[in-house]
Amino acid sequence: RWFTHFYVVSVLWNGFLLVWLFRAEFLGESLPLWIQDMHHALGGDSQSEDMGNEHFSALLVLLLLWLHSCRRLAECLWTSVFSSGVIHIVQYCFGLGYYIAVGSTVLCQVPTNVRNGKELSVQICWYHIIGVTMYIWASLHQHRCLAILANLRKSRSGKVVSLSHSVPFGDWFESVSCPHYFAELLIYVSMAITLGIDNVTWWCVVMYVLFNQALAAVLCHEFYQKNFSSYPKYRKAFIPFVF
Numbered sequence: 001r002w003f004t005h006f007y008v009v010s011v012l013w014n015g016f017l018l019v020w021l022f023r024a025e026f027l028g029e030s031l032p033l034w035i036q037d038m039h040h041a042l043g044g045d046s047q048s049e050d051m052g053n054e055h056f057s058a059l060l061v062l063l064l065l066w067l068h069s070c071r072r073l074a075e076c077l078w079t080s081v082f083s084s085g086v087i088h089i090v091q092y093c094f095g096l097g098y099y100i101a102v103g104s105t106v107l108c109q110v111p112t113n114v115r116n117g118k119e120l121s122v123q124i125c126w127y128h129i130i131g132v133t134m135y136i137w138a139s140l141h142q143h144r145c146l147a148i149l150a151n152l153r154k155s156r157s158g159k160v161v162s163l164s165h166s167v168p169f170g171d172w173f174e175s176v177s178c179p180h181y182f183a184e185l186l187i188y189v190s191m192a193i194t195l196g197i198d199n200v201t202w203w204c205v206v207m208y209v210l211f212n213q214a215l216a217a218v219l220c221h222e223f224y225q226k227n228f229s230s231y232p233k234y235r236k237a238f239i240p241f242v243f
Contacts, residue, residue: 001082003072006095010069014103018062021107025059035107042108053123054196058109060128061191061202064135065103068187071139075146081153083163105201131194135187142183144171149180167228175240177224178217182238185213214238 023029031039087095145168152166172179188209192202214237221237236243 001076002087002092003095004076005092006099007069007073007076009096010099010103011066011073013100014062014066014069017103017107018059018066021059021062021110025055038104039108042104053125055110056122057125057128057195058106060132061109061194062103062106064132064191064194065106068135068139069099071143075143079143079146079150081150081160081163083165102205105205109195109199109201125196127193127196131190131192134190134193138183138186138190141172142180142187145173145180145183148173165223165227167224167231172240174235176217176236176238177221178213178238181213181217181220182240185209214243 017035020029020031020035024031030036148168148170152168153160153162153164155161172182176182185206188206192199192206195202217238221235224231
């Protein structure tokens with residue numbers, strides 16, 4: 001349940017960055033000086049050239065990130081049923097910092113002067129279509145899997161009747177133990193595609209998500225196997241048919 005705080009911070013912070021980037025791109029306004037200072041500290045000024053359609057790509061990815069945070073916040077508040085588990089203070093602080101840093105990373109893909117008074121040329125490219133389509137597909141499956149987990153602790157009327165763990169079935173659970181973690185990876189891959197595929201910085205973010213989610217998936221998979229003797233042996237931990 002403490003992850004709710006992460007998504008509150010992400011919705012507010014990344015929504016704030018999204019508004020300012022939108023105003024800079026479409027209205028020709030300058031980013032606040034403190035954002036420009038942060039941008040410079042993170043190395044964003046190294047991209048001094050006008051990258052044309054990559055400005056729109058960054059804006060689109062920041063929008064996708066904000067929408068993802070909004071959905072996850074809504075799921076934490078109204079879908080998921082949490083146990084009494086706690087989180088380590090170090091992990092909590094790191095999580096808060098991560099959701100601030102990840103939006104700032106997107107912002108740093110464009111220079112602080114953004115457009116220099118020029119109008120933004122919005123051109124939908126093939127990688128935008130593929131990325132957004134993949135994003136929607138992965139998000140839908142993640143929501144379905146989270147709903148399946150929540151329903152294990154609810155009666156048919158929707159009332160919470162238990163906080164214990166049960167074996168989930170349905171959707172991607174038929175292939176892996178933690179499909180919601182796999183969907184999270186696909187969501188970040190979709191953003192990498194939307195940025196144009198060749199953005200090395202965002203692929204580093206994807207690699208972090210890969211290792212982070214894979215570790216969590218393995219721990220959950222081992223928990224299922226240890227506590228449920230009849231747990232399906234054909235299920236993988238994280239990636240269907242692979243890992």
